[in-house]
Amino acid sequence: MAATMKDIARLTGLSLATISKYLNGGHVLPANQQAIDQAIHQLGYTVNSVARSLKTRRSMTIGVLIPHLENVFSTSIISELEDKLHQIGYSTIICDYHHDPALEAEKLGFLTDRQIDGLVMMPLSGCREALAKLKERQIPVVLIDRPVEGLDCDAVLVKNRKASFQAVSRLAEAGHERIAVICGPQGVYTADERLYGYKDALTHYRIKIDEDLIQYGHYDTESGYTLTARLLDRQKPPTAVFVTNHEMTYGAVLAVHERDLLMPDQLSLIGFDHQLLNQVLRPKLAVVMQPLKQIGHTVAELLLNRLTGRDHQCPAQVRYLDAVWQNGGSYGPLS
Amino acid sequence: MAATMKDIARLTGLSLATISKYLNGGHVLPANQQAIDQAIHQLGYTVNSVARSLKTRRSMTIGVLIPHLENVFSTSIISELEDKLHQIGYSTIICDYHHDPALEAEKLGFLTDRQIDGLVMMPLSGCREALAKLKERQIPVVLIDRPVEGLDCDAVLVKNRKASFQAVSRLAEAGHERIAVICGPQGVYTADERLYGYKDALTHYRIKIDEDLIQYGHYDTESGYTLTARLLDRQKPPTAVFVTNHEMTYGAVLAVHERDLLMPDQLSLIGFDHQLLNQVLRPKLAVVMQPLKQIGHTVAELLLNRLTGRDHQCPAQVRYLDAVWQNGGSYGPLS
DNA sequence: ATAACAAGGTGAAACGTTTCGCTTTGTGAT
DNA sequence: ATCACAAAGCGAAACGTTTCACCTTGTTAT
Numbered sequence: 143m144a145a146t147m148k149d150i151a152r153l154t155g156l157s158l159a160t161i162s163k164y165l166n167g168g169h170v171l172p173a174n175q176q177a178i179d180q181a182i183h184q185l186g187y188t189v190n191s192v193a194r195s196l197k198t199r200r201s202m203t204i205g206v207l208i209p210h211l212e213n214v215f216s217t218s219i220i221s222e223l224e225d226k227l228h229q230i231g232y233s234t235i236i237c238d239y240h241h242d243p244a245l246e247a248e249k250l251g252f253l254t255d256r257q258i259d260g261l262v263m264m265p266l267s268g269c270r271e272a273l274a275k276l277k278e279r280q281i282p283v284v285l286i287d288r289p290v291e292g293l294d295c296d297a298v299l300v301k302n303r304k305a306s307f308q309a310v311s312r313l314a315e316a317g318h319e320r321i322a323v324i325c326g327p328q329g330v331y332t333a334d335e336r337l338y339g340y341k342d343a344l345t346h347y348r349i350k351i352d353e354d355l356i357q358y359g360h361y362d363t364e365s366g367y368t369l370t371a372r373l374l375d376r377q378k379p380p381t382a383v384f385v386t387n388h389e390m391t392y393g394a395v396l397a398v399h400e401r402d403l404l405m406p407d408q409l410s411l412i413g414f415d416h417q418l419l420n421q422v423l424r425p426k427l428a429v430v431m432q433p434l435k436q437i438g439h440t441v442a443e444l445l446l447n448r449l450t451g452r453d454h455q456c457p458a459q460v461r462y463l464d465a466v467w468q469n470g471g472s473y474g475p476l477s
Numbered sequence: 478m479a480a481t482m483k484d485i486a487r488l489t490g491l492s493l494a495t496i497s498k499y500l501n502g503g504h505v506l507p508a509n510q511q512a513i514d515q516a517i518h519q520l521g522y523t524v525n526s527v528a529r530s531l532k533t534r535r536s537m538t539i540g541v542l543i544p545h546l547e548n549v550f551s552t553s554i555i556s557e558l559e560d561k562l563h564q565i566g567y568s569t570i571i572c573d574y575h576h577d578p579a580l581e582a583e584k585l586g587f588l589t590d591r592q593i594d595g596l597v598m599m600p601l602s603g604c605r606e607a608l609a610k611l612k613e614r615q616i617p618v619v620l621i622d623r624p625v626e627g628l629d630c631d632a633v634l635v636k637n638r639k640a641s642f643q644a645v646s647r648l649a650e651a652g653h654e655r656i657a658v659i660c661g662p663q664g665v666y667t668a669d670e671r672l673y674g675y676k677d678a679l680t681h682y683r684i685k686i687d688e689d690l691i692q693y694g695h696y697d698t699e700s701g702y703t704l705t706a707r708l709l710d711r712q713k714p715p716t717a718v719f720v721t722n723h724e725m726t727y728g729a730v731l732a733v734h735e736r737d738l739l740m741p742d743q744l745s746l747i748g749f750d751h752q753l754l755n756q757v758l759r760p761k762l763a764v765v766m767q768p769l770k771q772i773g774h775t776v777a778e779l780l781l782n783r784l785t786g787r788d789h790q791c792p793a794q795v796r797y798l799d800a801v802w803q804n805g806g807s808y809g810p811l812s
Numbered sequence: 813a814t815a816a817c818a819a820g821g822t823g824a825a826a827c828g829t830t831t832c833g834c835t836t837t838g839t840g841a842t
Numbered sequence: 843a844t845c846a847c848a849a850a851g852c853g854a855a856a857c858g859t860t861t862c863a864c865c866t867t868g869t870t871a872t
Contacts, residue, residue: 144614146858157823158859159822159823159824159860160822161609161864162861163820163860171819171820181817186610189859190857192857192858193857193859194859196528196531196829196857196859197858197861198827198860210556211552214547214669217548217552228587233591234570235568235570235573236559236569236571238556238559252563252568255524255526256526256527257526349867392757393841397806399757399758400759406815422727422731424731431864481828481829491851492853493828494832494852494854495852497831498851500829504850505848506850525828530859531828531830532829533830534856536856658813696862787828
């Protein structure tokens, strides 16, 4: 139905080779140029990129595999990434694995069948072997947020430990000693790192580490709420709480509001990643913010280096980005 | 590099046709079946879907074009949609046009070049002609959120007018007469509809429509904040405010918090689409919620009807979905 | 005049599948 | 034995591009 190069050839009397050359930026005689343009217009021709991909062996498509689309962390990065990739002609196939390792593996397989030229992934289980196979086939992979154990692979990570250290340090400097932390599941890379940062800070300020003040959640609103509530309802509650991800911060704020505690007088709170929520909260929440746009940007950069062959065979590159501190009135000196 | 069917043919001694048949679910002798499976495993063969697409003339790909990825409204719908489509073998190419009509047109072209089998779009300018051309080529298009004028096309819309009417009715029933509305830009479909609903309700309750209480924003946090602030700082402020989208609701809440106004005693507020924010606000905000999952689901359904040819040539289908009322303590009777 | 060369153009072979029409083989009924 | 028929397999032609090696022309330097 749709017009093909053959139709243009017929209309202009030129050969396929010439038309292809012109379409790909080659030189042809001005008269022919005009004839081709005219034919294209008349036929409403657009290139069939499937055929092109088959021949060139490049799909000009990047797979993106993330835990969940309804999540500012992912979408903010992807929005940036999609833009950068689009600018140089790549499209992005996005797959959401709903935090499910089985789906993660399944959709990864789906993407590789699709002949993607590159993959960007926020791993959960990791699929180490599948990824290794991709790399063997020279398909670049860039990981976000967490590395995959035992896989030597480009990645863009945030300096979680340092960010955590700095946030908790601020609480310590304000005089707090009973500082609680709501962290993610043990064994999850970012959760472990953020917890280390917390411990680093306490050690640095010679505050004894009290295991009772360390609460392990599931990085979701629910556990943020429950764990914070449990802490606040104790006989001797902490005077400060550091919450280590976006979702749990929601939960923590809710628990605080519910108890009508005033920040920072009755409780100091530092959260994670909350630009949106922060537009409406009073006092403004002090938060550690991951540099989402910069992550997207850096991912694109690493990917392009590989795709354009500039870094064809060099060793894996891992970029560590600094988190951004956003101040707010939700913490302060002990009163 | 990667193995092809030819390699399997060589290894098994069978012909391409037989292998293709088996791969697509046809019957072959048990012995051959085993031989093929064994060869596939040994070679690590996976089908090249680019080649398949070229031959079958179906890319098994759906284009998704939205104003902005960092937006719960879009991503929630897309997450659902991506899932449904994936289940039957389709992948989704997502393009974000950053609320820019030029990019909208450009990325639409990009998608059509990619030989998409279908398109899901939240239109801004609409690109009526490009869409009409797609439909001519029998490529199904499903619109979300707003129709495109002059284009007869499948769409999934929300009953905005009705939802708005009901929300404002609640305010009226609570005794309010000075009810303000923060609406979107004039001329934008959803904004107009929601404003009609507001007016419908006032008329129904015999409240005089006061143009001064109708504020036109840009559907962003900034204007939600500014317009609400302006209303509240008047000599004679409204006693109730209805805010008609997600972003502007953020702004409105901020303005209210800033002025330390207690809801519902000093002000009644009804917002739009706020499940997340609502997890932390006290009192809980009463909101009109668009049924995002249901929208995603319905879009998938319409699309599939077309793709599977069930609805091959029948007229455009428009589905109108009901918004969901979520109660909250942010509004109440006049005190 | 002629050799050397650049510029523009061409035919045909790929890329990895699917599919059409045909042949071969095996089975059971006559 | 023969025939009819179903099942399984096969060869070859597509799908719409790109690209290689080659050809034709026209220009310039000698």
